[in-house]
Amino acid sequence: GAGVSQSPSNKVTEKGKDVELRCDPISGHTALYWYRQSLGQGLEFLIYFQGNSAPDKSGLPSDRFSAERTGGSVSTLTIQRTQQEDSAVYLCASSETTGDQPRTQYFGPGTRLLVL
Amino acid sequence: AQTVTQSQPEMSVQEAETVTLSCTYDTSENNYYLFWYKQPPSRQMILVIRQEAYKQQNATENRFSVNFQKAAKSFSLKISDSQLGDTAMYFCAFMKHSTGTYKYIFGTGTRLKVLA
Numbered sequence: 001g002a003g004v005s006q007s008p009s010n011k012v013t014e015k016g017k018d019v020e021l022r023c024d025p026i027s028g029h030t031a032l033y034w035y036r037q038s039l040g041q042g043l044e045f046l047i048y049f050q051g052n053s054a055p056d057k058s059g060l061p062s063d064r065f066s067a068e069r070t071g072g073s074v075s076t077l078t079i080q081r082t083q084q085e086d087s088a089v090y091l092c093a094s095s096e097t098t099g100d101q102p103r104t105q106y107f108g109p110g111t112r113l114l115v116l
Numbered sequence: 117a118q119t120v121t122q123s124q125p126e127m128s129v130q131e132a133e134t135v136t137l138s139c140t141y142d143t144s145e146n147n148y149y150l151f152w153y154k155q156p157p158s159r160q161m162i163l164v165i166r167q168e169a170y171k172q173q174n175a176t177e178n179r180f181s182v183n184f185q186k187a188a189k190s191f192s193l194k195i196s197d198s199q200l201g202d203t204a205m206y207f208c209a210f211m212k213h214s215t216g217t218y219k220y221i222f223g224t225g226t227r228l229k230v231l232a
Contacts, residue, residue, distance in 0.1 A: 031218060042122075042207060042224035056219070089159065095218065103211060103218045104151070107161035 002026065004108035006092050012114045013082055021077040021111045025094030032075050033095075033105065034067055038088045046090075049075060050097065082115045089113070118143045120210050122223035129198045130231050136183075137193045137226045139208030149211040150184065150191045155225075156204040164206070167191065198230045 005024045013019050025032050034046040045059035049069045060066070064082075069075040079086055089112050093105040119142045129135035141150070152164040167175045167184050174182050179199075183192045195202055208223040 033220070035222075043222040045220070045222075048219060050218075091161065093161070097218065103149070103213075104163055104166060105161075105220060106163075107153075110159050112159075 004092055004094055004106050006090075006108035006111050008111060009109060010112045010114075012116065014116055015084060016081055018078065018080045019082055019113065021079075021090050021092075021113070023075045023077070023092030023094075023108060025073065025075070025092070026106055027073075028096070029094035029106070030072065030097045031095045031103065032069060033093045034075070034077050035091045035093070036061075036088045037091055037110070043091065046077070079113075082113075084115045087113055087115045118145075118210055118212060118221050120208055120221050120223040122206075122208055122226050124226045125224075126227045126229070128229045128231055129195075131198055131200060133198055134194060134196045135198055135228065137195075137206050137208075137228065139191045139193070139223055141189050141191065141208075141210045141221075143189070143210065143212070145212055147213060149213075150182075151209040151211065151220075152180070152182070152191075152193045153207045153209060153222075154202075154204045155207065156201075161207075165193065195228075200230050200232060202228065203230045204228060 007022045030051045032049040035043040047067045048056040064080045067077045089110040091110045092108045095103045095105045121140045148169045150167045154162045165177045179196045205225045207225045210221045
């Protein structure tokens with residue numbers, strides 16, 4: 001079946017512009033995560049959506065970052081007034097939250113963002 | 117706060133040999149899950165193996181196995197009969213489950229290179 005998809009795969013923008021990154025999770029997955037991976041670094045947690053609950057925004061680095069998830073499916077991560085330090089790969093993952101099995105995350109291919 | 121430490125930024129191994137990647141974590145919780153993910157140059161994160169903390173038996177998936185030492189909070193990954201396709205970044209991850217939420221914490225990764 002279809003996995004997690006993200007678009008665009010690459011985005012180049014100018015400093016100060018706003019960008020929107022999209023994530024389509026696996027159908028039926030109620031949990032959705034956004035991570036940021038800077039060059040040579042691990043994954044930095046940004047935000048977590050779980051069903052209809054209020055999202056966990058504890059990882060967002062500043063108020064320029066926001067995300068929403070419409071209809072419990074597609075999610076958009078928005079970065080306003082981009083800065084050069086926002087350049088990174090942004091990864092989205094989704095997982096099931098039913099049953100007793102470990103909640104394995106399935107990742108998308110990421111969006112590579114370059115802020116000039 | 118939970119932390120995950122991967123103390124080996126880079127490793128190399130000869131094809132067909134065995135290599136062990138280390139991971140330690142810190143938590144006060146008793147019920148959690150541990151994962152190893154692989155990120156090849158294509159950037160796609162792939163689950164390698166997972167372990168439930170309540171299980172004493174070490175998880176095994178074909179050539180991949182873990183050495184889970186709960187008391188020592190250690191979760192190393194052993195790759196047997198290394199193949200060129202195993203070249204990738206490997207991330208150790210800790211997942212905690214708390215009142216219906218599932219949050220992951222990732223280590224900074226180990227870059228593994230398999231040599232022909």
